[in-house]
Amino acid sequence: MRRRTVAAAILAIACGLLSPVAISPPAANAAQVVRVDELNSTRSALFIDSPAMGRVIQVQVLHPAGGGSRGSYYLLDGLDPGATQSTWTQATDAEPFFRGKNVNVVLPMGGQASYYTDWISDDPRFGRYRWETFLTQELPPIVDDYFSGNGVNAIGGLSMGGNAAFTLAVRHPWLYSAVAGYSACPDTTIAQGATMFSIANRGGNPLNMWGPPGDPAWAEHNPALLAERLRGKTIFLSTGTGIPGPHELEIKPQLPENLFFGGPIEVGVNACVSAFASRLAQLNIPARVDYSPVGTHSWSYWQDTLHASWPTIGGALGA
Template identity: 75%
Template sequence: MRRTKVAVAVLAFAIAVIGPVVAEPATASAARLIGIDDVSPTRSSVFIESSAMGRTIQVDVLHPAGDGARPSYYLLDGLDPGVGQSTWTNATDAEAFFAGKNLNVVLPVGGQASYYTDWQRDDPRFGRYQWETFLTRELPPIIDGEFHGNGVNAIGGLSMGGNAAFIITTRNPWLYHAVAGYSACPDTTLASGAVMFSIANRGGNPANMWGAPGSPAWAEHDPALMADRLRGKTIYLSTGTGVPGPHESEMKPQLAENIFLGGPVEVGVNTCTAAFEQRLRALGIPARIDFSPSGTHSWSYWQDTLHASWPTIGSAIGA
């Protein structure tokens, strides 16, 4: 490791609370930097002892080789994240695509079926999930301090990670200039059945996250209900239709189940995206939304939309 057992005390950002259900980083949240492995001059694996989760979390960072202040794009994984690395680097050309760009791409590793949120209770299958606290309080000061982040951030993700990106942004609007969702459904109420099933299908108890659907905590994590907090931010969403498209012969082993589920899942995402677009329009909030005439819920399409989104997201954060 380039840096081993370097203790870094991280204080939470001081902010004004925006509304009654916005996450409140009012107390100091300490995290300890264990070390950084330089995989290459432009890729590093960061190991952080999270106080919130009581475990060491790996975060991969794509970054320029030199110094100089730069923005950061936090890019979240899906329901079944990669082992040892983010699936963004394992199943797409993200590393090559971002090479030469002046930004940090921050890729948390782990968090299966977590929705990158703070769970109300520890889960027998997953343990302690306090991902929102980690991503919004513990991680940014370390990224900015170690990788020259300038405090200008965007957040995005695919599927579950895209849902989470919108949830986190509406609960922490002070932290992000832009938000992106690739085949995501940022309407927690509309997606509640799918959310519950996806957690249970992976061995977790969905009631440990926000309680039963319809409880106040579900409303407090619903971007459709809190969409006004997206006003002034750059927004990107993309969806296919579930109709097989040009990439079906390129099925990624990371999501082999999409051979059977990728079409039906994307049909649901398409419906949800259209509903969320109407919600934004009703509030007069502009967004770029890419509706593809084909495409299933699979990685080759997310690589395409990552590329397509970048002029929108990159310009919003000055990358």
């Protein structure tokens, strides 16, 4: 990790083995790690002072216990992230599932109803949202530095996080080799009404994100319109049908409305995924799309599809 590297360099300077110029302080406007909590041998929490966001952001990372370089999978949360940990580790078996795999799994904390994007205006409810800048510019060098990242990245997420994963992938195509969406709708035209409602339902002003419907910013963040930028990437999408399946009686942290409307929500997701898959097929861009005959918009199904996606995403990362 970086703090150990810095400590070793300081010791070497003291012993006359290195010139002091070997250590470069971070740029004045660079994000800086202010604290690291090693939660266990394969899970760490970084507290990062983000100039873009104007506050300290917690990011938890699942990582191998040993050394060696590895790729990184940025795994985004849904509309209501956990307060003390990602819902991926709270509601699924992501931590034991990735243990022993040669990959960093990067789990940003916070960002309720943010769509992990840079909002055009600060919001009275949410404050300053500059998630795109944080995730694509400030965070990757820190992850690579602290956790031996090799610069090969994938990004994925569920629902809101999956929408955002595709948006970030088309806006920063050089950064990601693979992208995954679990019950996600990567078409901001189809999802516009639901997106604006979800922000307002959490107390935010949806006009502060990309402006009103028809504002060019919506098109500039639309993976369906920018799908050509996905060419050459490994792509995974999954959706249920909204028909109840084997997990309906399990108690999991759900989005509040999903306890009652998880079926209808997934019906809409299914239609959007089908339309997006058709768009990719028209462009002759390969994608793996998993259509489950059952399944609602809920965490137990996302655990299933996380497992199902790993041969695809892990292969792209060389893991």
